[in-house]
Amino acid sequence: MPIKIEPMKKLSLLLSGILLLLFVSACTSVKRFKSATYKSQDNTLVDMDLFGSRLTMEGTESSDRNLWELSASAQTQLIQILNERYPDNGQFIRSLNNEYLSRADVAALDLTEKKLRMVFTISKKRDYKILNHASGRFSPADRIEYLKFSLEIPEKYNLQFKEWNRYATEYGEIEIADVSFSRSFDLDVDGSWDTKSDVGEKSSLSRSETQEVRSRYLKLNGSISDHKIGVEEEGTREIDLTGNVIADVSLEFKGFPERLTIPLYTGESRDGTGGATVAALRFVDVLVPRMKDAPDTIHAVLQLDYIYRHVQSGWKTYQEWDDQVEYYSGTVKKEIALFTKRDYIPNFYGIGTEIDGKTMMKVRRGTGTDYPLQFKDYPDASRFLEWLRSIPEDGSISGERRNNDSGVPVMIGQNLLLVNGEPVTMGQLENIELKVIPVY
Amino acid sequence: MFYLIVRNLGAPRCIDRNNKDVYEDGMSFDCTPHLECSAKEFVKEVEIICTEHPEDPMIAMVFRD
Numbered sequence: 055m056p057i058k059i060e061p062m063k064k065l066s067l068l069l070s071g072i073l074l075l076l077f078v079s080a081c082t083s084v085k086r087f088k089s090a091t092y093k094s095q096d097n098t099l100v101d102m103d104l105f106g107s108r109l110t111m112e113g114t115e116s117s118d119r120n121l122w123e124l125s126a127s128a129q130t131q132l133i134q135i136l137n138e139r140y141p142d143n144g145q146f147i148r149s150l151n152n153e154y155l156s157r158a159d160v161a162a163l164d165l166t167e168k169k170l171r172m173v174f175t176i177s178k179k180r181d182y183k184i185l186n187h188a189s190g191r192f193s194p195a196d197r198i199e200y201l202k203f204s205l206e207i208p209e210k211y212n213l214q215f216k217e218w219n220r221y222a223t224e225y226g227e228i229e230i231a232d233v234s235f236s237r238s239f240d241l242d243v244d245g246s247w248d249t250k251s252d253v254g255e256k257s258s259l260s261r262s263e264t265q266e267v268r269s270r271y272l273k274l275n276g277s278i279s280d281h282k283i284g285v286e287e288e289g290t291r292e293i294d295l296t297g298n299v300i301a302d303v304s305l306e307f308k309g310f311p312e313r314l315t316i317p318l319y320t321g322e323s324r325d326g327t328g329g330a331t332v333a334a335l336r337f338v339d340v341l342v343p344r345m346k347d348a349p350d351t352i353h354a355v356l357q358l359d360y361i362y363r364h365v366q367s368g369w370k371t372y373q374e375w376d377d378q379v380e381y382y383s384g385t386v387k388k389e390i391a392l393f394t395k396r397d398y399i400p401n402f403y404g405i406g407t408e409i410d411g412k413t414m415m416k417v418r419r420g421t422g423t424d425y426p427l428q429f430k431d432y433p434d435a436s437r438f439l440e441w442l443r444s445i446p447e448d449g450s451i452s453g454e455r456r457n458n459d460s461g462v463p464v465m466i467g468q469n470l471l472l473v474n475g476e477p478v479t480m481g482q483l484e485n486i487e488l489k490v491i492p493v494y
Numbered sequence: 495m496f497y498l499i500v501r502n503l504g505a506p507r508c509i510d511r512n513n514k515d516v517y518e519d520g521m522s523f524d525c526t527p528h529l530e531c532s533a534k535e536f537v538k539e540v541e542i543i544c545t546e547h548p549e550d551p552m553i554a555m556v557f558r559d
Contacts (some may be wrong), residue, residue, distance in 0.1 A: 310502045311546035313526040348503040416528055425526040475530025494503045
């Protein structure tokens with residue numbers, strides 16, 4: 055016999071079904087936890103370290119300008135012209151590697167601006183031994199819900215932050231070029247990530263829609279001042295902030311002026327062979343980091359404040375709405391090694407001797423002022439020293455003929471070479487054990 | 495003879511010399527030259543300005559021979 059349900063009962067069952075659905079929906083998408091209490095401060099639950107860092111020069115460019123630096127169309131045109139002019143293979147290849155543009159960019163060399171990439175690792179204490187202890191502070195569902203960290207460089211280093219370039223976590227990445235940023239990362243219903251730059255866009259009126267369509271999973275704030283950067287992260291909905299974060303920033307040292315010597319060679323070969331000779335000396339002013347001494351390591355102070363979400367019960371389910379949550383706050387503060395001397399010291403080299411102390415060669419310009427004879431890198435200094443040693447026995451430089459024993463000081467153009475502050479002759483140079491020496 | 499020496503990145507540089515101790519805070523000097531100095535006795539520290547980069551004054555040391 056078929057069961058007959060009265061219309062009222064039908065309606066009642068329908069309403070009950072709808073209510074049940076609403077209840078389940080409310081539990082899973084609206085509730086964040088079953089209960090929450092703040093317990094205490096515990097500084098041992100989370101740790102943060104600088105996993106790695108890399109310091110590079112801002113806008114590093116090669117100072118050499120040969121054919122391969124030109125655009126594709128310019129290369130094609132020039133190769134065609136060279137092919138017509140130099141059908142001989144050897145001449146043609148040499149022409150390709152000639153310097154076609156002057157080293158004008160050396161004049162603008164500023165070694166005080168650097169890019170710094172830092173990889174931080176944020177870890178939480180995973181103590182599985184106390185998993186089911188009533189007083190334990192660990193469960194598999196625990197997560198770092200909020201963190202705020204800062205990195206401060208002591209003023210004594212004459213080093214300051216300029217701007218953010220990039221900030222990346224495992225949940226998202228922001229390309230930024232500003233002194234501060236504020237972003238929230240959302241997950242669309244189709245699974246694609248979305249970044250909102252203005253958190254205020256989501257008003258209370260659109261909250262229900264937001265709950266259905268997208269779920270915000272990470273909020274980020276960042277700030278930067280002369281000596282300090284700060285980042286604030288908040289993970290929502292099962293987002294654990296444990297993991298690595300990458301921060302790219304621009305740094306700037308205070309500057310100190312240096313003058314570099316650039317020898318201008320004549321001849322076909324650039325490698326010091328084949329009769330190349332120094333025709334003149336050119337001088338370029340550059341800025342290097344200003345620091346009285348050069349410490350082996352630049353240190354910074356890293357501070358992390360966090361909120362740890364410990365799930366006391368309810369951690370057996372992935373959903374968080376049934377969790378009984380206990381919050382712990384904590385602080386970690388430590389000094390970290392940011393980068394080393396090798397990263398920030400310019401690789402300038404001079405020529406001199408280390409017998410009876412370090413003595414560097416100098417050059418007296420036509421104006422009568424002495425400057426250090428220093429080169430932008432080891433190859434430049436080495437090539438110049440090789441050239442000095444290879445000056446023919448008749449001492450001919452720049453077309454002027456001088457004898458070794460003539461006692462005439464070595465001059466390159468209008469510039470006089472000095473050792474110990476005194477002009478030096480070719481004969482004297484031969485008796486000094488000159489070598490390439492780092493300036494710093 | 496008095497010598498004005500600046501030290502940067504651990505490397506000393508003699509940028510000026512004078513028969514008298516004329517060096518005072520706030521004076522400007524060309525910091526790129528490197529003169530020959532036989533500095534023996536420390537006299538004092540002064541805050542100078544490098545004309546090539548006048549934004550940030552720096553500490554220099556006065557020595558005598």
